[in-house]
Amino acid sequence: MKNKYIMFFVCLIICFLPMLGGAAIRAESLDKWYGVLAKPSFTPPGWLFGPMWTALYLLLSVVLYKLVRADMEHSLRRVLMTYFGWQLFLNFLWTPVFFGFHAVFLALCVIAVMIALCIDFIRQAWQVKRVLAYLMIPYTAWLCYAGYLNCGIYILN
Numbered sequence: 196m197k198n199k200y201i202m203f204f205v206c207l208i209i210c211f212l213p214m215l216g217g218a219a220i221r222a223e224s225l226d227k228w229y230g231v232l233a234k235p236s237f238t239p240p241g242w243l244f245g246p247m248w249t250a251l252y253l254l255l256s257v258v259l260y261k262l263v264r265a266d267m268e269h270s271l272r273r274v275l276m277t278y279f280g281w282q283l284f285l286n287f288l289w290t291p292v293f294f295g296f297h298a299v300f301l302a303l304c305v306i307a308v309m310i311a312l313c314i315d316f317i318r319q320a321w322q323v324k325r326v327l328a329y330l331m332i333p334y335t336a337w338l339c340y341a342g343y344l345n346c347g348i349y350i351l352n
Contacts, residue, residue: 258330259279265324
């Protein structure tokens, strides 16, 4: 029983790394650069991003925990772990690309690959462990929305 809690805590740490890694870059860049950009319609207020990403990283932690503990063929688990790991790495990478280097188009490319990885994760998980697919849908939907915002900023600026 204790191992379950330790495993979930490890999953939390892994999934929250992108949030922690980008905090310093975001804070410095928000006022100086992001604050003066033209933004697309339907851009939410700034205060919404923190709680939303916190909820999504918590959801990703549950996905990772369930994936690690799922009873499935080893090769499929490896594929799903690879997709999950790459999208999480790209999530970590997006913040310095967008806020640190101000490379808006490159950030859009990063988020497009993240969306593709998540969609394929959902497609593959749907066949064997639908709960994993369902749990990835809100995150993927938010990535699509973030992609819309990223694209809008690229076009408007």
